Amino acid sequence: xxxxxxxxxxxxxxxxxxxxxxxxxxxxxxxxxxxxxxxxxxxxxxxxxxxxxxxxxxxxxxxxxxxxxxxxxxxxxxxxxxxxxxxxxxxxxxxxxxxxxxxxxxxxxxxxxxxxxxxxxxxxxxxxxxxxxxxxxxxxxxxxxxxxxxxxxxxxxxxxxxxxx
Amino acid sequence: xxxxxxxxxxxxxxxxxxxxxxxxxxxxxxxxxxxxxxxxxxxxxxxxxxxxxxxxxxxxxxxxxxxxxxxxxxxxxxxxxxxxxxxxxxxxxxxxxxxxxxxxxxxxxxxxxxxxxxxxxxxxxxxxxxxxxxxxxxxxxxxxxxxxxxxxxxxxxxxxxxxxxxxxxxxxxxxxxxxxxxxxxxxxxxxxxxxxxxxxxxxxxxxxxxxxxxxxxxxxxxxxxxxxxxxxxxxxxxxxxxxxxxxxxxxxxxxxxxxxxxxxxxxxxxxxxxxxxxxxxxxxxxxxxxxxxxxxxxxxxxxxxxxxxxxxxxxxxxxxxxxxxxxxxxxxxxxxxxxxxxxxxxxxxxxxxxxxxxxxxxxxxxxxxxxxxxxxxxxxxxxxxxxxxxxxxxxxxxxxxxxxxxxxxxxxxxxxxxxxxx
Ligand code: SF4
Numbered sequence: 001x002x003x004x005x006x007x008x009x010x011x012x013x014x015x016x017x018x019x020x021x022x023x024x025x026x027x028x029x030x031x032x033x034x035x036x037x038x039x040x041x042x043x044x045x046x047x048x049x050x051x052x053x054x055x056x057x058x059x060x061x062x063x064x065x066x067x068x069x070x071x072x073x074x075x076x077x078x079x080x081x082x083x084x085x086x087x088x089x090x091x092x093x094x095x096x097x098x099x100x101x102x103x104x105x106x107x108x109x110x111x112x113x114x115x116x117x118x119x120x121x122x123x124x125x126x127x128x129x130x131x132x133x134x135x136x137x138x139x140x141x142x143x144x145x146x147x148x149x150x151x152x153x154x155x156x157x158x159x160x161x162x163x164x165x
Numbered sequence: 166x167x168x169x170x171x172x173x174x175x176x177x178x179x180x181x182x183x184x185x186x187x188x189x190x191x192x193x194x195x196x197x198x199x200x201x202x203x204x205x206x207x208x209x210x211x212x213x214x215x216x217x218x219x220x221x222x223x224x225x226x227x228x229x230x231x232x233x234x235x236x237x238x239x240x241x242x243x244x245x246x247x248x249x250x251x252x253x254x255x256x257x258x259x260x261x262x263x264x265x266x267x268x269x270x271x272x273x274x275x276x277x278x279x280x281x282x283x284x285x286x287x288x289x290x291x292x293x294x295x296x297x298x299x300x301x302x303x304x305x306x307x308x309x310x311x312x313x314x315x316x317x318x319x320x321x322x323x324x325x326x327x328x329x330x331x332x333x334x335x336x337x338x339x340x341x342x343x344x345x346x347x348x349x350x351x352x353x354x355x356x357x358x359x360x361x362x363x364x365x366x367x368x369x370x371x372x373x374x375x376x377x378x379x380x381x382x383x384x385x386x387x388x389x390x391x392x393x394x395x396x397x398x399x400x401x402x403x404x405x406x407x408x409x410x411x412x413x414x415x416x417x418x419x420x421x422x423x424x425x426x427x428x429x430x431x432x433x434x435x436x437x438x439x440x441x442x443x444x445x446x447x448x449x450x451x452x453x454x455x456x457x458x459x460x461x462x463x464x465x466x467x468x469x470x471x472x473x474x475x476x477x478x479x480x481x482x483x484x485x486x487x488x489x490x491x492x493x494x495x496x497x498x499x500x501x502x503x504x505x506x507x508x509x510x511x512x513x514x515x516x517x518x519x520x521x522x523x524x525x526x527x528x529x530x531x532x533x534x535x536x537x538x539x540x541x542x543x544x545x546x547x548x549x550x551x552x553x554x555x556x557x558x559x560x561x562x563x564x565x566x567x568x569x570x571x572x573x574x575x576x577x578x579x580x581x582x583x584x585x586x587x
Contacts, residue, residue, distance in 0.1 A: 017551040022531030026240040039558035065287040067303040093303035141317040
């Protein structure tokens with residue numbers, strides 16, 4: 001898996017209420033997603049393009065367990081999230097839903113830089129600046145989930161194996 | 166060899182290992198799975214159907230409707246109807262609109278010492294008040310647990326927090342947590358937090374719930390309090406007395422804690438968190454005096470249990486809410502509302518001018534009554550004040566204990582509750 005995209009840069013502690021605001025939580029995903037991150041950057045949901053990459057600081061996704069925080073980003077076409085560190089539930093949710101999430105404390109970027117991300121290898125290349133960074137490894141159980149394409153396909157495979165046995 | 170921490174003991178038991186170590190990845194059998202109306206059946210029913218799978222053990226699943234309760238629009242009503250139908254079909258226990266999930270689990274004694282539990286909600290660490298290891302996950306992982314009865318966990322390091330001395334008058338578990346959020350920040354994901362010390366031993370189960378609940382705000386894996394006589398009494402009272410050996414569920418005397426923090430509980434003043442983060446906390450004495458309060462909100466699992474209503478009543482007795490300020494109170498369960506009514510606590514609140522709201526998550530997550538308009542300022546007894554959570558992204562939300570919220574409602578600006586309790 002190789003992902004290439006333009007990055008949008010955010011600060012520390014981007015929370016799940018910013019990603020999936022409560023007042024829209026009972027609404028269908030497209031409506032919810034149109035408010036994604038508006039409390040931090042009102043233009044983001046309008047301007048983000050399919051394949052873009054979100055880059056952020058520490059504690060990305062802190063707060064609620066709501067998976068809509070991940071699904072809103074997926075709906076908007078975000079291909080990966082790279083952060084200094086992640087909140088624990090968001091990190092699991094992202095990889096379970098097939099949104100690559102990579103912790104890369106060393107990453108140096110400017111907004112709009114072109115990045116190439118290789119989740120399984122744990123590598124990021126900043127194509128605009130000609131620099132390369134190593135990410136923290138993804139825990140083995142989640143790597144298996146990523147390889148299967150998410151937790152649902154992983155569960156399907158596991159159930160099929162059980163039925164076959 | 167050093168002894169084991171409480172968290173390590175529970176994870177070892179749940180994963181069938183003699184011993185586990187921080188950093189190790191283990192697969193744990195789940196003793197209890199909780200989900201609510203927002204992240205539960207609405208999000209997992211279709212997935213289970215798609216997998217053609219059934220609930221691994223209906224006896225171990227509890228559903229609580231609280232987020233959209235009572236329905237305020239058609240979307241919410243449909244979500245609640247779906248939740249009801251699914252729980253009936255699957256034959257799982259369903260608490261339908263009788264309280265907020267974490268409080269309901271505790272009230273009914275579902276979480277027991279030494280258990281390994283999973284909840285489809287980020288404040289699931291609340292279960293740690295009973296000496297159980299309870300983690301929050303998202304709806305896809307809830308589906309995984311429903312199918313397999315298992316989940317993987319990376320054994321965390323243990324951060325031990327010793328609260329020395331007793332909390333002063335007008336100071337509560339909420340103040341301890343706001344203080345810790347400011348002191349330790351919100352990125353403690355490598356840790357499980359174990360609370361101990363004289364102040365913790367003196368706290369009720371409701372107050373211990375706050376300590377564990379807000380481990381989520383520390384960004385920790387979960388929070389824990391070792392079971393003691395208070396725990397066992399509460400479980401007996403809930404009608405589910407603990408049958409095991411509670412003494413087995415404590416950190417060994419020679420356990421190695423990866424980090425230790427001491428809180429001088431006796432000297433801790435009431436805390437308030439400035440917008441838009443619990444980590445922006447400081448002593449109420451340092452809060453700006455001029456901030457006008459439009460809405461004071463006593464609600465949520467963190468801040469509207471019977472003990473919280475009593476804290477508010479202690480401040481409000483014989484007083485009135487300030488003109489231009491509204492005080493909203495949404496009790497955390499219907500049983501607690503009944504108790505507060507029977508003992509007179511509720512009358513004290515309503516005589517002060519409080520507006521009584523239905524039981525449920527309400528405005529805490531911006532889903533029910535009590536949302537904020539742009540430009541408004543609120544002080545709330547909830548756990549988090551992220552931008553836009555309670556309504557408009559242009560609203561300002563402060564956090565405080567129920568004492569502090571009540572005192573601020575009386576003054577119409579942020580106030581130190583100790584002036585009212587002397
Ligand atoms: S009251 Fe608030 S914090 Fe508690 S479960 Fe409901 S939404 Fe979450």
